Amino acid sequence: AIGSACAGAACAAAAIAGGLEAADSLAMGAGIAMVGLCSASSALVVTAVAPSARGATAGGMTLLLVWFSIRGLALMRESAGFLSWATPFGLAQEMRPWAGVRWGPFAVGVAAAAAVGALGLLLHSGRQWGAGRFGAFLSAGRGRACSGPNGLVATAMGATRGMRRWWLACGLAFGLLYGALTVGIRDSLDAVPSLFEGRLLMAKLAESGLTVENFLKAILVYGGYMVGACAVSIALAGLRDEESGRLGRLLAAPVGRGRWMAAQAAAVLAGSGALVVAAVAGLVATAIPVVLVDELPEASDPWGLAWRVALAAAALWPAALLHGGVVFAAHGWMPRAARAVSWGVLVAALLLAVSSMLVDVPRWLAGLSPYAHQPDVLGAETAGGTWTGPAVCLALAAILTFVGARGLSRRDLMA
Numbered sequence: 500a501i502g503s504a505c506a507g508a509a510c511a512a513a514a515i516a517g518g519l520e521a522a523d524s525l526a527m528g529a530g531i532a533m534v535g536l537c538s539a540s541s542a543l544v545v546t547a548v549a550p551s552a553r554g555a556t557a558g559g560m561t562l563l564l565v566w567f568s569i570r571g572l573a574l575m576r577e578s579a580g581f582l583s584w585a586t587p588f589g590l591a592q593e594m595r596p597w598a599g600v601r602w603g604p605f606a607v608g609v610a611a612a613a614a615v616g617a618l619g620l621l622l623h624s625g626r627q628w629g630a631g632r633f634g635a636f637l638s639a640g641r642g643r644a645c646s647g648p649n650g651l652v653a654t655a656m657g658a659t660r661g662m663r664r665w666w667l668a669c670g671l672a673f674g675l676l677y678g679a680l681t682v683g684i685r686d687s688l689d690a691v692p693s694l695f696e697g698r699l700l701m702a703k704l705a706e707s708g709l710t711v712e713n714f715l716k717a718i719l720v721y722g723g724y725m726v727g728a729c730a731v732s733i734a735l736a737g738l739r740d741e742e743s744g745r746l747g748r749l750l751a752a753p754v755g756r757g758r759w760m761a762a763q764a765a766a767v768l769a770g771s772g773a774l775v776v777a778a779v780a781g782l783v784a785t786a787i788p789v790v791l792v793d794e795l796p797e798a799s800d801p802w803g804l805a806w807r808v809a810l811a812a813a814a815l816w817p818a819a820l821l822h823g824g825v826v827f828a829a830h831g832w833m834p835r836a837a838r839a840v841s842w843g844v845l846v847a848a849l850l851l852a853v854s855s856m857l858v859d860v861p862r863w864l865a866g867l868s869p870y871a872h873q874p875d876v877l878g879a880e881t882a883g884g885t886w887t888g889p890a891v892c893l894a895l896a897a898i899l900t901f902v903g904a905r906g907l908s909r910r911d912l913m914a
Contacts (some may be wrong), residue, residue, distance in 0.1 A: 503535025510850070523596040529605055530591030536612040537587035538563075543619025556732050557665035563728075564669045567721060568676050585752040587611075619775035630823020637733040651754065651762035656769060659736050663770040666729045670774040673725065677718045681711050681786045711790060711797050715782060715808055722778050723815035723870055724849050726771050730819040731841050733770045737763040738837050741830075747912050760827060764900050767823040771816065779812045810876045817867035817892035822848075824899030831906025834913055 511528025515521050542559055549555035566586040583589035593604040609779065656663075737760070740746040750756065783805045789802065790797045797804045825844050829837035848868040855865035865871050872888025 500536060500539065503532045503539065506535060507532030520597065523600055524606075526594050526596040526600040526602070527572050530594045530596070533605055533608040533612070534587040534591050537590075537608055537615070540612045540616035543616055544622060547622035553878065557662055560725075560728060560732065561665065563671055564673060564725070568673070568772060594616065607746060651758055654749070654763045655736075655762040655766040658740065659766045662733060662736065663766075663773060666733075666770055666774045667777050669725070669883060670722075670729075670777035671781045673722060674778040675784075675785050676781075678715075678782040678785030679789070681714060681789045711786065712804070712807070712877045715786060716811060718782070719778075719808070719811050719815060719877070720852070720870065722812065723818060724845075724852075725778075726774050726815060727822045727845050727848070728821035730767050731821035731826055731845055733767045734763065734823040734830075735841065736766070736837065737827075738830050741834065741903055741913055747790075750912070756908045760831070760900065760904040760907060764827065767820065769818050771823070772787050775812050775816050779809050782808055783792065805894075807876050811873075813890050814873050814886065815870070817889040818848075818873075820896040821869050821892040821899070824896035824903070827903030828899040828906070829903070831903030842911045 507528035507530070509528075510531050511524045514524035514527060541562055542555075545558040545562065546555045549558050564816055566588055569582050569586050570588045570592075583593050583605065587608055590604040590608040594601055660790075737746070741748075746759070750759065787805060788803050790801060822841070822845050826837065826841040829840040833840065848870060851868040852870045855868070855871065869888075869892050872891070874886050874888070
């Protein structure tokens with residue numbers, strides 16, 4: 500609760516310092532704080548029913564995906580507009596800062612957070628220490644260590660198998676749902692202009708022309724954030740192994756710490772890469788048939804559209820791997836603060852990327868987000884762009900992983 504309030508206050512102060520209206524800025528900050536409160540109270544419930552930390556992580560990320568999906572459905576279908584009140588993100592946007600502030604959604608969100616938080620505390624009070632409230636519900640599994648010529652990689656892959664499967668399912672569901680929402684996109688803008696009133700992100704999208712390619716481009720941006728969260732959660736598995744003592748037992752064998760961290764990086768590559776492939780497969784599987792049936796302009800080159808979607812998703816992957824590199828560097832040099840640093844960097848990058856779409860953020864500040872340096876391979880005026888940004892992110896990810904391995908080799912393991 501304190502962290503959510505601080506984050507909301509910081510965002511409001513930054514907006515006011517930038518010359519924006521104080522009342523609207525405070526509403527924006529209050530909305531951010533409300534989303535944080537709802538997320539924290541939901542986390543109480545998820546951790547109560549999940550039998551392990553990894554299961555709780557997977558369950559929490561699945562819940563976030565459900566929230567985003569419901570919000571997307573509410574945006575694209577006028578008949579489903581009431582669903583905006585069913586998620587914290589929708590409630591925050593329904594407050595409509597800079598478009599006629601409404602405080603009713605804030606009150607609903609705070610009340611819901613209090614009710615869900617009370618349920619979470621009740622569930623925690625009746626469970627055993629270290630066990631989930633309902634057995635194997637939301638279990639991400641741990642997998643078994645495997646032997647073979649690539650034993651370290653196999654062990655890392657086995658330890659994260661359940662988590663990677665959860666992320667794979669989330670990516671596929673994400674792609675299938677949002678690909679299906681391409682039905683009637685252009686008609687939505689012409690026939691229902693009120694759909695975008697007070698919703699600045701969708702208004703920004705509409706300004707450039709609400710085409711199928713522009714819609715898929717916007718969806719892939721959110722998909723990039725999901726891949727970044729996937730990379731962070733899988734990379735943190737190594738930190739959990741150290742905290743549990745499992746890493747110490749593994750390193751008692753003739754195993755180098757650098758090789759162990761390289762194996763963890765391979766698990767991050769596999770998990771985040773599979774998520775990208777699943778999301779692209781879902782988008783293409785549902786969007787392309789819609790384009791062909793509705794005889795949209797993109798129907799003249801459906802395979803070209805599928806290829807551009809794949810390229811746009813691939814361009815976002817290095818940014819996610821960079822977040823994995825941040826985890827490894829933090830794990831190597833400051834393990835006790837690694838979680839806070841890793842998730843904090845991801846949230847900061849997300850806030851910078853979203854803020855740059857809403858307000859005039861200094862170019863140097865917006866450029867600190869790895870998601871701000873992507874080639875334009877999707878959109879009404881596809882120019883190709885440069886792949887320098889993804890290449891730099893990939894190089895930085897490798898450097899940070901190496902730095903983390905050096906740090907791990909120079910310190911004692913946590914007791």
